Amino acid sequence: MAKDTNGYNIIGKPMAMTDARAKVTGLGKYADDLSVPGMLIGKILHSPHAHARIRSIDTSQAEALAGVKVTATGEDARNPYGILPIGHDERAFALGKALYIGDNIAAVAATTPEVAERALDLIRVDYEQLPGWFDPEESMKASSNWINEERPQNIEKEYHHVFGDPEKGFGEADFIAEERYYAGEVNQAAMEPHATLAVWEPDNRLTVHSSTQVPFYLHRTIAAVCEMPMSQIRVIKPLIGGGFGGKSEIIPLEVAACVLAKKARKPVKITYTREEVFLAHRGRPITIVYLKVGLSRAGKITAVQARVIQDGGAYCGYGPVTVLYSGALLGAIYDIANVQYDGFRVLTNKPACGAMRGHGTVNVRFAFESILDQLSHQAGLDPLEVRRRNLLKAPCITANSLRVTSYGLPECIEKVFERSGWAEKKGNLPYGKGVGMACSHYVSGAANPIIRSNMPHTTVHIKIDRDAAVTVYTGASEIGQGSDTMQVQIAAEILGVSTDRIKLVAADTELTPIDLGSYSSRVTFMAGNACLNAAKDMRDQIVAAVARKFGCAADDFEVKDGRISHKSDAGKSLSFDEAVTVALEFHGALVARGTYAPPETARGGKFKGAGVGPSPAYSYSAQVAEVTVDPETGQVRVDKIVAAHDCGKALNPLTVEGQIEGSVYMGFGQALQEDMIWKDGRLMNPSLLEYRIPATKENPEIESIIVESIDPEGPFGAKEAGEGSLAATIPAIANAIFDAVGVRINSTPITPDKILDALREKQKLASGNGANAANKPVAAGGRL
Template sequence: MQAHSVIGKSTTRVDVKEKAVGEAQYTGDIILPKMLYGNILHSPYAHARILNIDTGKAKKLPGIKAVATGKDITDKPHGLIRTPPAPLFLRDKFALAKDKVRFIGDEVAAVAAVDMDTAEEALELIKVEYEELPAVFDPLEAMKPGAPIIHESYPGGNISTDGHFNHGDVEKGFKESDFVFEEHFETQYVCHSPLEPHSAVANYLQSGELTIWLSTQTPFYDQTGIAEALGIPVTKVRVIKPHVGGAFGGKTDTLPPYPIAALLSKMTGRPVKVVHTREEELVCTSRRHPIYIDQKIGLKKDGKIVAMESRAILDGGAYFSFGPVTTVIFGGFQNGPYEIPNFRYDGLRICTNKPFCGAMRGHGAIQAKFAMESIIDIAASKMGIDQLEIRIINAIKPGVVTAGGFIVNSTGHEECIQKTQEKLRWKDKWGKHSGTGVGIAANFFLSGAAINFFFDHHPSHSAVIIEANEDGKFTLKTGTSDLGQGSMTTLAMIAAETIGVTLDDIRVIAADTITTPIDMGSYSSRVTMFGGNASLNAAQEMRKTLFEIAADTLEANPEDLEAKEGQIFVKGSPDKSVSHAETINLYFEKNIQPLIVKGHYNPPPNPHSPDIQIQGMNIDAVNASPAYSFGAQAVELDVDKETGIVKVKKIIAAHDCGTAINPQAVEGQIEGGVSMSLGQALTEDFKMDKCWPMTSSFLDYKLPTSMDHPEIESMLVQTMDVNGPYGAKEVGEGVNIPTIPAITNAIYDAVGVRIKDLPVTPEKILNGLGEKI
């Protein structure tokens, strides 16, 4: 591997100092002159028609400056799946309900007041007349004829999305199999739970210009959504993303607080701040889909997989959000990390009168891998095949085009399995059934979704602008959103390495829809691949320009030059050099114009046409991603047979990240992903009693604390992918996918109880032990 001066070196993030000393400003920290405070009235009914909203008393309350209802916004509902031929009914949510409410928590009205106490009092004065309608809370019931229809615009009734994959001949594959196994699995509601809730500060000027600060993953999507809700030109909306205190997919939607803050500012002519309470964050935002899964697998005696069938029913809640994408991902990412010659998937996403579901870190894939890695473990146990061996003999190889048409250029799957099992001393511990168990599971995920589903016409998937300054330093502008994962540092490191300067020589300005170039957003683990390649391309253009100027000074050909640590020199002769600052000033003297370059990135096309169907539309030549990450996690845990309590002792997590741009940050991402899935496996569960949310705070929603965490050891597997910047791949969502099945597989190894519905609870383990007696 080529030696680098910046890439591959562990470094602190470019924003770490301002965060450490408390200078970092989050949306909730912003205070503007004459700022008002917004608050939102939510529906107390799961399904009801709005007959009348009386805001008279609220408007007369001293300190109230505006009261808004659905009549004050346009008739354009918001939706994330918009690019033709996507049907219009995929846009289904208004910032403020117009005709109906569809879950307890739906937004009905909003107020702007001089303080929050006055805003709270005004909400109590708003009188809403509802006609309560029949509601449905179980997706299986919602599919039946005669069930209450939640959205009249959906052509499939309460079936909001249908997604299908069909590769090979599945029925023939099962007939040719020596063993066939079928199992049923279920997953639960899980909330994102960022420390920073959804927040917005809007400032609408009399000129018609709106500036809005948002805690968001997708500022350019929000720019469009807010403009449409208010009926103003997109170019009049400026979205600025300050520091963000966690998102995990939950801040990809343009949720109601954003357009509501903008609307209230427009109505009052004053800045307005809207910040969710923790209860609103848990109840009124998107979450992970609960899914009913029926999984079937056919294998030969030697453990080779011949066929797999997967049927899923997703409980989507009241609105679409990212649900159609989740439905497709569930099936699509069963294309790896194993070769499956015959595969069929049928997924239905069902609308219910409950909080809506959308994107959450690894959405769709994490539920699919729970079922897939569990049934592979079940098959290995019943066939008497080693759990490690079955995962190796079915592994995808580099250069393979999967049955789903995914092009795999690099894979560290086998190395990840070997590293985790060796570190855990798997072979010494597995199969004892002594109350202590070990389990393993693997992952497969994309390095950024290559499909544009939002903009009709977009200049690129990601773009970067770099400007040279006379002191030899550079300003990098990017539309990508750093949510705390360190993406600004990653892009700066790529630029610094390419230009030949230090990280301190790169200043990053990010995520401002007026001053930075367009980017699709921070989701689908895309920033290193897409934003990183855009940064690389811009930096290469900058280096080319500088080398052309320096070549005259050094009396050399540009192709004979190198650059490192702020000096440009002739290869092999570092003493013959000129600084970047000198070169930049020579450029200014010669050209009398700024030195600004740009780079962009669009994913490569896919010549293979998978058979994918969603919402009745065939999607051909889908290049799901430029690259795919792989990984494995091995878990060691104890199960108390008297109480059913699980104590996870150790998790070894190996991840194929391509080239680790910043190894320290990669390790942090791995540990964060493991931590997140530990909660979903063992403690987290958003409880509903039919329509009523039973979870309204962190007292009820059990996140694992530092006291609950095991020892986590991260291991980096570097494979160099041809499509990644310097060979890099994702390390965002793939890392949290194998944790859950590794834990449940370890529980089976410990006490012989197979957990097939999440979360794991002591009661489920004790019931399983009772069934064995």
């Protein structure tokens, strides 16, 4: 069912974000901008040891310091929590053992930050150090001294999936490649460090203002940790200075601030230093991918076998979901019948990893799209053409039971083929210059909620009263991606009014209904649909009243340009304000509601782990990167990236382009410069000086291209736009480097020293084995 893509007044037109003025005037408030009278400053004591038994903690000296109001340790809040129901292994403060350098041991609330810091130095902790596990492949061999006694061999979770007949598939292959890939660890590095203000109210309730992407999960967690009913807690999301998944689960400072506020019966604010952001981490884990792929002479992928090991850090976090996404999205972008996947989430004595932008898919995509490029060259085929030969035919169900309703990948590939000048450039550029291409895809929200229930994933309320203002109440969390604006657009479009008339109230658990949060790119699809349903409900109520007044059928009326008018009788028309009065007279109150839950058919297969991966719709991307490699220094300049993204329907092209470009940027950072450098569980670069997110001058020019496949179930056909592009960027750059200088670097970041090593290795092979070997590709970097 293709929907009308034209004739919209607001949908599909670029619109500045509704909160843009608050941001550019500096008047909008982020969590750390908030303060209330009598507010205390909280600071957290972190473990200096990677793995240690806590024998005792003495806070008495700290408590005696003038200005210190309260201290807290693990004994003050014993209930465990975690984002997944199967992974409640975190506590406000460590009980028994500290599991990584930076683990949360205790906290103080004091009148000033200086006093709080001094108080931390006065807390005496007696540790018994234990041997630490830092390398995931070593850690999973552990026979004793496990990080979590309930997780033997330090394996948090493992999954083993077989679809089709991989053995048969490899038998049919004319070319088989087998490689090891290694992706270094990266952090979201949102510009806003996390901050939480927990206010103990005079009526003994707790109000929490926090930099969170998931106010609803925070609400639940605070209730559990503080042993208070949810009804006594209010969570408010202020402006958020970027999330990218780093604020998509409960972050230690959030519970620490609440525990302190409850104990002190006073407001407490905690703001992380940049170093603490890195200690709380939740970024993308080190991922080791052993990948084997078979290709036929005709360019058809015959089988895929992947063994994936993720270095999860010391706590579960989103771990099992990450490793399942890696498996679910590995092959499902193409038409591949035979897939074997073995995924391991391993514990190490490091900060917990989490759900970073492109959750679970990015590192396996790097591996897959790289090996596909390699196989294409082995087979003497154009790698872009090989992608064309492995496309799905939507609508369809993939080998691993994912339902694909719309599939703009073919168009994405053709768009980047044209715009990049692929046909002229591929293989034809001088030595040192090259082009590479890769594809990616992503979910538009998870079809199955984290906490299984039959309730909707999101609900929107709309209220209109005598002022004829339309107020949309949504739980969806604006984190800079434009979710508020998207819902304002939808409500205005359906109600036929200008966006000025819509007032949106978002993410305040006291005022707004539930939305599960801004993660897994679910908001446009899910909150968008709920808003669409609520707006239609409201429109129908108004139209019903107007139709009754004129004695006509509701179907005779249309809502447009601020009027409710009879389609064929110009005399029967009311302005929106007049119509609201009529509707209030008829209905008494004008309240509308909309919900969204994914349909049963979108919820995936029945095998163990099948719950993660299914989505009501998938986005698709194709990218071409053009690079210049200096063969003498190994330095890479990415000259341009052409990125096409199928977002179903661009409700707001301005923000969709911003999301594509931001994703490409973040992929570029991981591809070439970002890396969390660990030495025995100690992060060597916990700062923005040393963790090098790209700045203006080295960042590539990005051309974003919107592809609209019009999904049958998306709001106005819309799907995901904020994450899917990231994963294609890394392999596109890696493949371009191969095109430029003939070496494949199988580990990220692709640093100049790795390229030089590979070039030297290649030269050595050439001089050792005669001239023919000079043209043979060399893989390097995967061996670490």
